[in-house]
Amino acid sequence: MKLTLKVWRQQNNASKGALESYQVEANEHMSFLEMLDVLNQSLVEEKKVPVAFEHDCREGICGSCNMVINGRPHGPNQGTTTCQLHMRYFKDGDTIVVEPWRAKAFPVIKDLVVDRSSLDRIIQSGGYISVNTGQAQDANAIAIEKDRAAHAFDAAACIGCGACVAACPNGSAMLFTAAKVVHLGTMPQGEVEESTRVQAMVNQMDEEGFGMCSNTGACEADCPKEISLTNIAEMNRAYLAASLGSQKKS
Amino acid sequence: MSWFSNFLTSSIGRKLIMSLTGLFLISFLIIHLIGNLQLFYDDGGQAFNIYAAFMTSNPLIKFVSIGLYFFILLHTVQGLILWSKNKAAKGSKYAVSNTKTTSFASRNMALLGTFVLAFLFIHMGDFWFKMKFGGSDALNMVTYPGHETAVKDLYEKVAYSFSNPLLVLAYLVGLLALAFHLMHGFQSAFQSLGINHKKYTPLIQMIGLAFSIIVPLAYAIIPIFFFFNR
Amino acid sequence: MKLESKVPEGPLADKWTKYRSTMNLVAPNNKRRIDVIVVGTGLAGASAAATLGELGYNVKAFTFHDSPRRAHSIAAQGGINAAKNYQNDGDSVYRLFYDTIKGGDYRSREANVHRLAEVSRNIIDQCAAQGVPFAREYGGLLANRSFGGVQVSRTFYARGQTGQQLLLGAYQALSRQISLGNVEMYNRHEMLDLVVVDGKARGIIARNLLTGKLERFAAHSVVLATGGYGNVFYLSTNAMGCNVTAAWKAVKKGALMANPCYTQIHPTCIPVSGDYQSKLTLMSESLRNDGRVWVPKKKEDAQAIQQGKKKGIDIPEQERDYYLERRYPAFGNLVPRDVASRAAKIACDEGKGVSPTGLAVFLDFASAIERYGKSAAHSAGIHNPDKAMITKLGEEVVAEKYGNLFEMYEKITGENPYKHPMKIYPAVHYTMGGLWVDYNLETNVPGLFALGEANFSDHGANRLGASALMQGLADGYFVLPYTIGQFLSNEIRTPKISTDLPEFAAAEKSTQDNLTKLIDIKGNQSVESFHRRLGKIVWEYCGMSRSAEGLKKGRQLIRDLRKEFWSDVFVPGTANEFNPELEKAMRVADFMELGEVMMLDALDREESCGGHFREEHKSPEGEAARNDEDYTYVAAWEWDEQDPKVHKEELIFENVELKTRSYK
Structure with missing residues (x-):
């Protein structure tokens, strides 16, 4: 299949970027990233600088790959990362526009590569359970209802790719933050710190310059792990309880 | 106070303000509609005019209405702050825009809200301002049997205004914007409050949808009714 | 060079406990003055950095990724073993130890493996306390499943994403230490050299991948947790970025690479579909709990399937060869x-493969679906269910167990695995070989430690x-965190190491020269094309089956390829910017040297054991034939441009008897 690619090229954060057009000969069994490999191989053969994009595991779990394909983070398929998107979902002669994640908190580094360390800092602000190595009791000492563990898992499935931020018209990281707040808050082990955790994480999220949630649901629709919007409601609840309900004056 | 201001200026605090003020305004829509339905009494406007006079003179109502103005202002200002902050947080837009995964209403709350606000100005300038501050040159005074104090004949003003097709059109546009604003806003208010439940949310969404169609439609009938019947 | 394993004296079961209680400690006030560098932040690196931070050391952690959460540990699907015996099926520390020794074909160190089995229990406790959402039974207690090579159920799991959940646990523990200031995190920094001062590992040279600048980092000790080298094969289930560079730089500074020829070929991967393929995708081994492996009995049937004229479901039951069940009842x-x-491989070599390339076998869930369907119907009180009902119920059970794996399979192949048997083929997955370490996990370079897949x-x-997962976290x-104290307790009087030492300057300069050299070649072939060619050579001659002749040829081919690489590779851009092509070039260059040592190691080992199968050494039935007499040793290789040298550590088995591994 012959494709026209329009790819965002930007040398570095300081420079201005633009879409550039390329012709690529692809095959329907290729993954989207393998199609980009073909493009890059041909660019290198022409002694040009290949398109920089992030990718690693190529099996949909590391969260590295991040590109907006025809306006949709990770492309048109539901619950699919870019690396798992296969070319059989495109047609011969298609024009595909590939852009980087866009959000103020994700500055562009080069081409399609952006800096997502803001997400790391949200986790560092409180996305953990404060237990040192060796302090744990027997793993079966606390029984956890099967459904409750499953609920925590559904939130914990987040791969930290940032598609929620990229999809959100407000550049909000609520879904990412909520997924961690709900994962840990749902487990009895993490319930203990929930109040301080949710406040710290929301504060950090605000500080990083992410936008505010207006409940458009764009994040949920483009999340490759299909993390639910209900997590945001749960986080709102936890935050309100922590801010208004706790005795702490901060 | 620092914890309180921290809370109110946090992203979730701001959302809480939007949600609560929005819900208050929604409740106002119902009250206001019930009052306005008196326009349909076939009594030459008696019930409506007495009601209007009561609403502008009762001290308790006056107090509540100050609250209402404040909440409208708060909802507006906060909404504009959210809009500008969110626009800045997004930075640049995509070359290909995606409209598949989100509703028109949810993407355009600020725009729809601005339409509603503009409509509010027209509406209040036409009726509320004249009712409140207009002299007898603006509105005639009438008396009714059993209600000897003269009241302003707002009914006549309403009927007169809605004979103007441009104004009727402006109302319809304003109410359409309101309908869309509510379609997203109603259920969104609950989500912001943290009320999202597998069992109850579908119900909230259904009520929200019904509300955002029925209430603006009921309001819309008024100008249409007057336009065609008078 | 004499390789001292430093295994403590005493009975096997007491060694670790006793050693741990008597080893040297570093007092808290001294810990604050000691710097430790941890390179790699996957399961092993993140858990080590977090724990060292908790203990009070000054830790600097490095990853070439944009975040520690991207490490390839995240892709582990099936689970993590622990000798908890929660299922009451006769498991114990000793049994896990024994299974691991036997599974490793008697080529690992007894004391290390026993320690691993002992601490396996603490890992599960630790991870549960961190909030890892392990699978649970209805009663709320932890669930287990079984894995290959064992007869008990000791594998803990979190759906098909156990590695992800464990890594996030470690990442969160690390994040906490970062926020407390105990760990300084350096993302997007790739270690390009080890700095050795007076014979001790004292620092690293890392390239800031964003700016291209080389930076010097000094510490009292350096810990490498940089994963395995499966990507030497180009096609593997490893992530694209997995590389041997950090470990290899250590080898070039004197560390030894042990048993590099031991590579694990995982039996259940999605087969290769074309030349453009960049990597292979694993289907968790847990699938073999319920899936049955088969090929057609008749070659004609296989050919019809290869040509697309028939499908797996067209082959009647009596014409199928469930060869694993037949050969290993x-x-x-x-x-x-x-x-x-x-x-x-044997089935496919006989021409019975079932994909267009002839390189695939079936993994069939039809009988599992039927079995589960019947049982589900029974428990739902449905008597005499029809076939459609059984299939429906059975598919639901299978979906609950393996849903995400089935989805992934369908995404990649476009074929529905509930209706058609999966097609699978072995692919490179893990490398048992790695840096040689003693009982303390210290390499032969004092102060240099290696953890996880990076060690052997x-x-x-x-x-x-x-x-x-068990080993990385253990x-x-x-x-x-304990054993490093043996080294660091002697360093409490060593002041902060200065990065101005001549050793740092020299290491930085040679790294810079190397980068410049690569850029300046300005040849005509892409890094990628060299990597592909290297992979083909290693797979062909050092893959699932090896021969002396092939290995000699392979070694020569790699040497030739290396020469060609250094004279004709094209690396676009400059060294002073974000340049992924340059990063890749550095890594491929190291793989080329490692590949040669792999060939040599495989050639040296005149026996078949575990993942190493020499065609010259097999039983009459075609099973691997070990040679315990001559090869019960660890082969640790010292790098030399012309002639890498082998050093041997004898493996002493005091507690288990060396037997022919039989699964019949």
């Missing part, structure tokens, strides 16, 4: 990975399923 489809992989220590010649949480 005791373990059936759950034989260890090396055995299952080799059996698949626990899996012998073959790793059992769900043991990689090393990081429960072993290194």
